[in-house]
Amino acid sequence: MSVHAAPRKRVTLGALAAKKDAGEPIVMVTAYDHPGAQIVEAAGVDVVLVGDSGAMTVLGYDSTVPVTVDEMLMLTKAVRRGLTAPLLVGDLPFGSYEASDGQAIATAQRFIKEADCDLVKIERGGTSVERARALVAAGIPVVGHVGLTPQTATALGGYRAQGRTAEAARAVIDDALALQDAGCSLLVVEAVPSEVTQALVPLLDIPVIGIGAGPDADGQVLVFHDLLGLYDGGAAKFVKRYAHLRTDAVAGVAAYAEEVRSGVYPAPEHSYSMPAEEAAQLREMTAAR
Structure with missing residues (x-):
């Protein structure tokens, strides 16, 4: 497998939109530190997400819920120092944006100013749609996230696939459409049946990045530690190991x-x-x- 030795052009949202229009898959992966960022940069990915999954894979928490804004900013700054070409997405942690539009904007501004993120990501539909609208109005590009949303997994019945009935699938699609209408630039869809993604993608103008959402999304994302076999934890059905680095x-x-x-x-x-x-x-x- 070859890696990119020469510097690449910086990825833009326009470039991702062009990939969607051309049917060219978008590659997203998570990273949580400077060495990881350098690896995914060299591998030539399009988008890097500093996900709150780092709460478990890097910081040792039992879930994503306990991680703080300051901890996420520390990880995100380290990743930024290792990236040149890919777009950088910062995950706003649980409790840092839900209370009000003002709280969401203040938190997102820290990720843009302190960590030089290109976009921020928030989870769910519902009230998060209004948070997304406020963020976009404040000039902050947003990635939405529907389907299985780990920050509220308990309310969804645990870490399991969503949208497995027609009614539940329609709710996922409605959330996705609402987030697009609010101005989101990208959408992550997690742990839904392939049929949901097949129905959703043609309805959206923005790129859809799947994780456990089948092959019909405009792109895919996996957790760095999962795909490289670094994380000593249970793997979801959709995870494929491309290396076994922990061993x-x-x-x-x-x-x-x-x-x-x-x-x-x-x-x-x-x-x-x-x-x-x-x-x-x-x-x-x-x-x-």
């Missing part, structure tokens, strides 16, 4: 530990030395003490 990492650290304990590491080639006359002088100095 390799554990083996590497175990080999290092064994060599330290056996005295193999560090070897002479891993050590610095002094000129012989300086070493002799040092021995004399220490012997005299």
